[in-house]
Amino acid sequence: MAEIIKMPKLGFDMAEGVLVRWVRQVGEPIQKGQVLAEIETDKATVEVESHFSGIVLQHLVDPGTSVPVNEPIAVVGEAGEQLSVSSHQPAASSQQVAASDEQKAATAEATPTDNQSKTQNLQSEILKASPLAKKMAREHGVDLGTVVGSGPGGRIVRRDIEAALSQQSAVSSKQPAVSIASDQLPVSPAAEDTAIPTTKLRQAIGRRLVESKTTIPHFYVTHEYRMEALLALRQQLNGYLPEGEKLSVNDFIVKGVALALREFPNLNAVIHGDQILRKGQVNVGVAVTVPGGLLTVVVKHADQKPLRLISSEIKAMAARAREGKVKPEDVDGSTFSTSNLGMYDVDEFIAIINPPEAAILAIGSARQVPVVEEGQIKIGWRMKATLSVDHRISDGAEAAQFLQALAKYLEEPARMLL
DSSP, X not given: OOEEXXXXXXXXXXXXXXXXXXSSOTTOEEOTTSEEEEEEOSSOEEEEEOSSOEEEEEEOSOTTOEEETTOEEXXXXXXXXXXXXXXXXXXXXXXXXXXXXXXXXXXXXXXXXXXXXXXXXXXXXXXXXXXXXXXXXXXXTOOGGXXXXXXXXXXBOXXXXXXXXXXXXXXXXXXXXXXXXXXXXXXXXXXXXXXXXXXXHHHHHHHHHHHHHHHSOEEEEEEEEEOHHHHHHHHHXXXXXXXXXXXXXXXXXXXXXXXXXXXXXXXXXXXXXTEEEEOSSOOEEEEXXXXXXXXXXXXXXXXXXXXXXXXXHHHHHHHHHHXXXXXXXXXXXXXXXXXXXXXXXXXXXXXXXXXXXXXXXXXXXXXXXEEXXXXXXXXEEXXXXXXXXXXXXXXXXXXXXXXXXXXXXXXXXXXXXO
């Protein structure tokens, strides 16, 4: 029996996605869980897996088409099945129609067949680029037609764009220096304004965070944590782990946050009409830096997973996010978020709540500072973290108690191993 594959909904605010390319072509077999297509959302380029096994019988949309969520995009079934599913053809606006007419007129006036051939060849080369490479090229103004691909079949991949950017930097650095007479003041030439188009990801970040700051009454509470025990335990455990599997401070924080949320389910909640809906699962979102913005990957059931599993999941999801290859489950379903700038030598900061969640924790650097203990000044390791909370759901006292509960796990980290 033929089954319909639909445009998935990734996140509560996703309305549509752009089909970037088909990974499986019509007539090819596909197993449940295998990648069928790549789509681009406001967040990232995502691999869409088939929920069924069979033969790809029909593609219902063309690459480059924007499709609303839950609309059919493909049909999977048995070979030879008769189909009655129509392709998705979005209605053209008057502007699109006008643009189409202009394009036809321009095509009619186009002269040489050689020029058409060159254009087609250039378009062909551009299509041989990974979604991440295309995104990087757009953001940095790299002409894909000048880049030689090193991927399979000459496909342009991330390292090719990085190489092109390095070459541009090298050329710029070799420009001759301007000599200035000793009686002249050094005046830098005025730089021209540069217009950089915003990416879909940056637009989504702006839209959601403006909504968050204008509709959610934020308040903030900061706590300072003793980190000596955690850093010592991390060093000890990492002595047993191979390279690539070592634990980060952030892994401990995610685990500690998840356990503290068990005690404070009101912060693991969302506003649902005139009710507060406390989530049954503790799914901790982790903000990850990606080209052009931020993406939150989600550790599901973080309160139930050991540190090593949390660490490996975050590493794998972060790598996929930076490569533009996240899976739908990587970015969906968070109930509480964290944002860690500790690796950038940041003392403290505040984060904006990721709607519809109740709170987000902003983590600074663990650093050596002078501390006073029992009347004596000594050197200690301290880390500050600031909790941003939706005042419609919780109050200052509960936020402070949550941060104290988190201290039990960060300052006595052996609790997280039990």
